[in-house]
Amino acid sequence: MSLNIAIIGAGPAGYYTAEAALKHWGGAARIDIIDRLPTPYGLIRAGVAPDHQSIKAVTKRYEATNLGAGVRFVGNVSVGSDVTVAELLNIYDAVVLSVGAPHDKPIGIPGDDLPGVLGSAAFVGWYNGHPDFADLQVPLSHHGAAIIGNGNVAIDCARILAKTPDELAVSDIAGHAIDALRQSAVRDIHIVGRRGPHQASFTTKEAGELGHLERARPVLRAGDLPPLADDAALDPGHRKMVTHLRSFAETTDTAKPVTINFEFFRRPVAVEGNGKAERLIVETTMLENGQAVGTGELHAIPCGLVVACIGYRTATIEGVPYDAANGRFDSDDAGRVFQGLYVSGWARRGPSGTIGTNRPDGFSVVEAIVADGVVGKGGDAPAALDALLNSRGVRATHFDHWQVIDAHEIGQARPGAPREKLVRVADMLGLLG
Structure with a gap:
């Protein structure tokens, strides 16, 4: 008897779970991959930087999974409102939540609610064409921008702000974003982190890219670097990344008009401005036992845009235990x-x-399903889901619909770009007729 599995979320976690299920059960499993957007691929489509197309090639692997026997993509269905988890548990033998962590963690400092203060999920979603953020107001009229965080997402945000329109034109950045960036006045970009270069979590590739931008140069205070001998304690990958940072402190190139300033040992304490963000107040820190400790010395970074790249949280779903302290489901x-x-x-x-x-x-989830002795209870779960959605007037999309959207976006691409994304659900559904 077939095992009916519902996977909620059509991003990497969802597709890898489907792939694992296919490897274990093959044609003996029927798998529905359900997503609230009409399009699949989650963060690959709307989170990976648009100028990193090689990473997005993984969607070919997910496409192969979706075309496997017994696998369906079911888009434009919101779990929690269109259908509940309890209803899915009644229809399917197993339900897997692979919904990611789409919500930004708040900065938690005075002024973080001022216009001009954004989370990275919102900012990245804006330039990647996520429907939730297509109409986001991103202020780019100030010469300064502050990006809080010392990970790859912070570098992605800085790089997108720093690149020329020509550099961005060959990516799949959303049309509204590249139009806005063409008019951008941002020239001084600050990447703010509480600790130092050795504690930063940039990867070598991401850091190295900053040294090869057409109009932008990375800048780092030499005094923020630890003694060169201390690099020997780092793992090879991290040591290579720090080598890039050291080279930024040595550069004498001042011809490029845009600067990307690494603000190590700076702790954000407030956003200030007259009705909007105009400066980020930071406190100088020092390391004590690996932790950043404030020194009391304050410094203002002029900026009209503040992007917080400090982490994400999973949305709660009724009936699912939630670990509020860690912002994820309790499992x-x-x-x-x-x-x-x-x-x-x-x-x-x-x-x-x-x-x-x-x-x-x-694969861990599939092993847990097997260990729990979950077996097929009979019935046609895909048909039962379709009937329930139809009774509620929910218009689901499937993989053939995505292929229509995909072909349209590719056909509408500006010269040199891989696609021009549709950024509104209504336009996607309208295309499908």
Whole structure:
């Protein structure tokens, strides 16, 4: 008897879970991958930097999974409002939550609610064409921008602000974003971190890219670097990344008009301005036992845009236990919430790791389903879901619909770009007729 599995979330975690299920059960499983957007691929489509097209090639692997026997993509369906988890548990033999962590963690400082203060999920979603953020107001009329965080997302945000329109034109950046960036007055970009270069979590590739931008140069205060001999204690990858940072402190190139300033040992304490963000107040820090400790010395960074790249949280879903302290669903080490309900990816671990880090989660969940003795209870779950959605007037999309959207976007691409994204759900559905 076929095992009916619903996977909620059509991003990397969802597809790797589907791939693991196919490897274990093959044609004996029927898998519905459900997503609230009409399009699949989650953060690959709307989170990976638009100028990193090689990373997005992983969607070919997900496409192969989606075209496998017994696998369906079911888009434009919101779990929690269009259909509940309890209803899915009644229809399917197992339900896996792979919904990611789409919400920004708040900065938690005075003024963080001023216009001009954004989370990275919102800012990245804006330039990547996520429908939730297509109409986001991103102020670019001030010469300064502050980006809080010392990870790759912070570098992505800085790089997008720093690149020329010509550099961005060959990416799949959203049309509204490149139009706005063409008019941008931002020339001084500040990447703000509480600790130092050795504690930064940039990867070598991301850091190195900043040294090869057409109009922008990275700047780092030599005094923020630890003694060169201390680099020997780092792992090779991290040491190479720090080598890039050291080169930024040595550069004498002042011809490029845009600066990307690494503000190490700076702790954000407030955003100030007259009705909008105009400056970020930071406190100089020092390390004590690896922790950043404030010195009391304050400094103002002039900026009209503040982007917080400090982490993400999973949205709560009625009926699913939630770990509020860590911003994710409450599950055991195998990804089991309870027998029949499982979780994978960021919704299980929190926002950590690379795209490929989600793959072991999928196999762990399949092992948990097997260990729990979950068996097919009969019935046609896909047909039952369709009937329920039809009764509520929910218009689901499927993979053939995505292929129509995909072909349209590719056909509408500006010269040199891979696609021109549709950024509104109504336009996507309108295209489908």
